[in-house]
Amino acid sequence: MGKDIHFEGSEHIPTVKLSDNATAEFNIVNQNDFFAGKQVKVITGNNDENTIDESESIDTDSTELMNDTTNNIPDDVELEDTNDINNENKVIVNNNQELVQVLQHSTAGTVIVLKSGNYYYDGNIEAFNSITLEGENLGNTTLTFNTKVQVQEGCILTFNNLRIFEDKNYDDASLLVANQNNSKIVLNDCVVVNRNHDTPLICAQMSGANVELNNVSFIDVYNGIDVTASDGGKAKVEDSYATYVFAIDGGSASISTSNVAAVIISNNCNVDIRNSVIEVGINAMNQSNITLTHVTMDSVNPEGMFIKASGNSQIKFYRSVFHNERGKINCTLADQSSIFLDLWEYCYSEDNPVNVKCTNPDKQVDNPEGWTLNFEN
Numbered sequence: 339m340g341k342d343i344h345f346e347g348s349e350h351i352p353t354v355k356l357s358d359n360a361t362a363e364f365n366i367v368n369q370n371d372f373f374a375g376k377q378v379k380v381i382t383g384n385n386d387e388n389t390i391d392e393s394e395s396i397d398t399d400s401t402e403l404m405n406d407t408t409n410n411i412p413d414d415v416e417l418e419d420t421n422d423i424n425n426e427n428k429v430i431v432n433n434n435q436e437l438v439q440v441l442q443h444s445t446a447g448t449v450i451v452l453k454s455g456n457y458y459y460d461g462n463i464e465a466f467n468s469i470t471l472e473g474e475n476l477g478n479t480t481l482t483f484n485t486k487v488q489v490q491e492g493c494i495l496t497f498n499n500l501r502i503f504e505d506k507n508y509d510d511a512s513l514l515v516a517n518q519n520n521s522k523i524v525l526n527d528c529v530v531v532n533r534n535h536d537t538p539l540i541c542a543q544m545s546g547a548n549v550e551l552n553n554v555s556f557i558d559v560y561n562g563i564d565v566t567a568s569d570g571g572k573a574k575v576e577d578s579y580a581t582y583v584f585a586i587d588g589g590s591a592s593i594s595t596s597n598v599a600a601v602i603i604s605n606n607c608n609v610d611i612r613n614s615v616i617e618v619g620i621n622a623m624n625q626s627n628i629t630l631t632h633v634t635m636d637s638v639n640p641e642g643m644f645i646k647a648s649g650n651s652q653i654k655f656y657r658s659v660f661h662n663e664r665g666k667i668n669c670t671l672a673d674q675s676s677i678f679l680d681l682w683e684y685c686y687s688e689d690n691p692v693n694v695k696c697t698n699p700d701k702q703v704d705n706p707e708g709w710t711l712n713f714e715n
Contacts, residue, residue, distance in 0.1 A: 434458055444469050446493070452500070454478035460485050460505075465518070468493040473500040476527060484508050491518035502530045504539075514540045516547040516571065524550045532558045538566035538584060545570025545588075554578040567591050567607075585609055585626075603628065619644035622651035622675070631656040637665035637690070644668055647675035654678040660709075662690045671696035671703070678704040686710050 428449040431437045434457050440450050441461060446468040454475045465488040473479030476499050484505035489495045495514075502525075504513055511534075516523045523540065532539045539562060542549045549565060549572075556564045556579060564580040567573040567589030575583060575593045582600050585591050585607040593601070593611045601616065603609050604623040611630045617638045622628045626649075633655065637643040642665050647653050650673055660667060663685050669692065671677060677694075684692075686709075695714040696702045705711065 441466075441469075452479050452481065456480045456482070458482045458484070458505075464488065465490040466493065466495045468495070470496040470498060471500065472496075472498040475499070476501065476529065483513055486511065486515060487513060487523075488515050488517060489521040489523060492520045493518075494522040494524060496524040496526070497528055498526045500528050502528055504531065504533045506533065508533065510535050510537050512538055512541045514549070515543060516541065516549055517543040519544070519546040521546070522548040522550065524552070525554045526552045528554045530554060530556050530564070532556055532562045532564055532581075533560065534562035535560045536562070538563040540565050542567045542571025542573055542589065543569055547571040548574070550574045550576075551578050551580075552576050554580075556580050558582075565591070583609075601628065617643070619646070620653065621646040622648075622653055624649035624651065626651045628653045629656070630654065630658055632658060634659045634661060635667060636661045637663075637667055640665045642666040642668045642690075642693075644670070645677070646670045646672075647677060648672035649675065651675045652677075654680075656680045657682050659683040659685075660692060661685050662692060663687055664690070666690040667692045669694045674698075674702065676702045676704065679707070679709060681707060681709060684709045 427445070427447045428451060429440050429444070430451045430453060431440055432453045433455065437450070437452065437457050437459065438461055440448070441459070441463060444450065444467075449470040449472060451472050451474060455478070457480065459481065460483070467490050471481065473481070479499070480501040480503060482503040482505055484507070487495070514523050530539070540549050540551075549567070551565065551574065553576070558564065558581040561581055563582045563584050565573050565575060566584040566586065568586045570588045572589070573583065573585070573591040575591065575596050575598070578596045580596065580598050582602065583591055583593065583598055585603040587605045587607075589603075589607050591601075591609045593609070593614055595613045597615045597617070599616075600618040600620065601609055601611065602621045603626045605626065606624065607626040609628045611628065611633050613632045615634045615636050617636055620628055621644065630653075635643065635645070635658070645653060645667060647670070652675065655678060658681055660681060660683070667690075669677060671694070691712040692709070693712045693714055694703060697715070699713050703711070
């Protein structure tokens with residue numbers, strides 16, 4: 339199977355040989371630079387030859403090329419027949435009723451395409467298997483949940499090209515949760531509206547559980563926590579915008595090419611941040627570590643952004659930038675916590691200094707370039 343395949347040449351006729359009972363389908367597109375004669379020669383298993391031009395088409399029964407994977411899908415739901423071998427389980431739904439039906443009957447590997455519209459889910463599926471929910475149009479396809487969505491052990495739940503909402507009456511609780519071994523939630527090219535006050539919206543809640551965000555933007559109504567990794571879970575954030583990313587109790591996170599307001603971690607956690615912008619602050623507590631490489635600390639708050647470490651935690655900057663023209667940077671190092679400053683650029687300002695509060699600057703602050711710091715006891 340294939341699509342968008344081009345034969346080029348000005349003299350020779352491309353030849354396709356079909357062995358045994360193989361079949362083929364052609365849709366020849368007329369192009370100004372198409373090969374001479376605009377023809378394709380087909381040789382079948384018994385060596386019979388047939389030549390077709392741009393005005394003809396050989397259409398075989400493509401359904402025999404597909405596995406029978408639709409027995410559990412309701413008859414009134416459209417199954418997309420494409421030339422892409424990876425789309426054998428793709429199902430198109432046009433309304434909320436069809437979505438609920440397909441979710442209740444879908445098997446692992448099903449890709450559910452939501453046509454433009456508003457969808458609402460408050461079903462009773464305890465935990466999803468490996469399926470994908472994909473919106474036809476990001477601007478016009480919304481999916482609202484009024485129930486916690488969980489993933490089965492060893493399964494991946496994927497959301498593509500969707501605007502995801504919590505119902506306005508949904509309690510201040512987590513919405514998308516990976517809490518089984520080898521379970522994973524993936525969001526690609528999505529916009530997520532977070533109505534939570536205190537509870538993380540998307541969570542990886544145990545060792546072996548993962549959440550992954552690619553090109554995701556959060557709209558936080560109450561400046562809530564967008565993503566959390568806890569109890570050994572892992573979070574990965576790329577090319578995204580988020581307000582708060584948390585890691586607690588052995589969780590870990592990696593953040594790259596993203597814009598994040600604040601990162602807060604506690605209790606033996608590790609977070610790696612690369613090629614990103616932090617606008618509000620970072621906080622590492624209780625033997626936790628934050629490593630920042632090619633990161634810009636862009637203080638947008640006139641009262642200052644925070645860099646905090648406590649409980650023997652470490653914060654390390656590599657080839658990073660401090661932008662404090664609009665607000666000071668306040669660094670607090672409690673206990674024996676430490677900071678390492680390998681900066682490419684430091685926008686020094688007497689009005690907005692970098693303040694460092696610690697008990698032992700010589701041991702707690704490693705400042706190899708000798709950037710100007712305002713120490714406080």
